[in-house]
Amino acid sequence: xxxxxxxxxxxxxxxxxxRFAENLRRLRERSxxxxxxxxxxxxxxxxxxxxxERRLRSPRLDTLIILAEGLELASLAELVEGIG
Amino acid sequence: xxxxxxxxxxxxxxxxxxRFAENLRRLRERSxxxxxxxxxxxxxxxxxxxxxERRLRSPRLDTLIILAEGLELASLAELVEGIG
Numbered sequence: 001x002x003x004x005x006x007x008x009x010x011x012x013x014x015x016x017x018x019r020f021a022e023n024l025r026r027l028r029e030r031s032x033x034x035x036x037x038x039x040x041x042x043x044x045x046x047x048x049x050x051x052x053e054r055r056l057r058s059p060r061l062d063t064l065i066i067l068a069e070g071l072e073l074a075s076l077a078e079l080v081e082g083i084g
Numbered sequence: 085x086x087x088x089x090x091x092x093x094x095x096x097x098x099x100x101x102x103r104f105a106e107n108l109r110r111l112r113e114r115s116x117x118x119x120x121x122x123x124x125x126x127x128x129x130x131x132x133x134x135x136x137e138r139r140l141r142s143p144r145l146d147t148l149i150i151l152a153e154g155l156e157l158a159s160l161a162e163l164v165e166g167i168g
Binding site: 011013016017020058059060061062063064065068069075076077080083084 | 095097100101104142143144145146147148149152153159160161164167168
């Protein structure tokens with residue numbers, strides 16, 4: 001019943017990476033591009049999308065913005081939905 | 085007039101750090117805590133908030149979540165508002 005669910009249920013770093021990985025994979029597959037293609041479109045290192053989807057890395061904010069642009073999302077919010 | 089402003093005006097990494105720094109400082113000052121206190125509350129390195137507010141670092145997603153919790157925000161969206 002709290003207005004601050006993030007405080008009631010602190011999210012672990014592992015959980016953040018896991019939830020983000022799910023969002024990224026879902027949105028990338030919706031766009032119909034491979035991990036490598038998305039990385040190239042975004043001018044990221046070719047392994048970056050793979051690392052993120054395998055939950056091995058927590059993305060920096062500038063990478064989030066770049067991915068949102070590459071996936072043609074209306075805003076960053078869609079990429080981090082349900083995470084925090 | 086586009087539904088996708090992020091695509092029309094790509095945001096540079098510097099601009100992302102700058103906009104985020106402004107958001108963080110505003111929200112931290114609203115909470116009335118120092119950079120060092122916020123870092124300690126969030127169990128971040130004592131220089132992390134300072135680095136972010138001086139635009140020297142782009143925060144990782146797990147750090148964003150932790151900061152949103154420490155600042156008692158309703159969601160991550162408030163912290164990244166107007167950035168992407």
